[in-house]
Amino acid sequence: MASRVERPPLYRAARTFVVDSEGRLLLLHWIDPADGIGVWFTPGGGIDDGESPVDAARRELEEETGVAVSSDRVGPYVMHLHVHSPRVWRDEHHFLVRHDGPLGRPSRPDPGTDGHRWWTLAELEASSERFHPRNVAHVLRLVVEGELIEPLSVQYELE
Numbered sequence: 001m002a003s004r005v006e007r008p009p010l011y012r013a014a015r016t017f018v019v020d021s022e023g024r025l026l027l028l029h030w031i032d033p034a035d036g037i038g039v040w041f042t043p044g045g046g047i048d049d050g051e052s053p054v055d056a057a058r059r060e061l062e063e064e065t066g067v068a069v070s071s072d073r074v075g076p077y078v079m080h081l082h083v084h085s086p087r088v089w090r091d092e093h094h095f096l097v098r099h100d101g102p103l104g105r106p107s108r109p110d111p112g113t114d115g116h117r118w119w120t121l122a123e124l125e126a127s128s129e130r131f132h133p134r135n136v137a138h139v140l141r142l143v144v145e146g147e148l149i150e151p152l153s154v155q156y157e158l159e
Contacts, residue, residue, distance in 0.1 A: 008085065013092045014056035015044025017078055017136075018067070020100050023144040024118040025136065028064060031112045034087075040117070041132040042094065045110070053093035061097065065116070066104020069097055077151045078143065081133050085158035094133070096143060 018026035027040040043064045047056040054074050062068045079094040103116065119127075121144060124137035133139075135154060142148040 008088045010089050010091060012047045013044055013090060014047055014053040014060060015042040015092055015094045015133075016057050016061050016074070016097045017042055017094060017139060017143065018061070018065070018097045018099050019140070019143055020098070020118065022120075023140070024120050025124065025140045026065070026099070026103075026116060026118055027131070027136070028110075028113050029115045029117065030110060031114060033112060037130060038114075039130040039132055040119075040136075042136065044092070044094075047093075054095065057093070057095045057097075062104075063108040064106050064110060064113070066106050067097075067099055068104070069099070073097060076148070078139055078148060079133070079135075079152040079154060082155040083133075083158060084155075092133070094139070 026043065028043055029038055029040055031038050043061050044057060045060040045064070047053060054071055057074050058069055058071060074095045074097055076096055077093065078096050081090065081092040081094060083090040083092070121137060121140050124140060133154070134156060139152065
């Protein structure tokens, strides 16, 4: 009898590409406890039961950065991302949020998050840092150049 391979748990998330009027992208820095290596990531997190992706994106943005935005400031929808790894399968919805001004005080920062930075497109493209999602520079380029016609659908695997 063939053994059944268990699929990792599914993690549903909503994330924000926060871009200012200078075309810079806000990323948070987190130390991955699995390997101790830092990764820069877009603000966001899990979608609660009964919560829409837009509402989750708003809530997570405020919890992680202190930036409160109304639903009409979340969008357009820029990417649907599927990431498969041995530990978890991620199903993520990514939205554009335009924001100028300071960040507030995070009400529920992620454990392990140790800072933030506004990145230019040139800095992202030249960097050897780890990013989540991997294609942040490509998405930012499409947004800044006004070339994002429809949401991207992206899938990749992690080891």
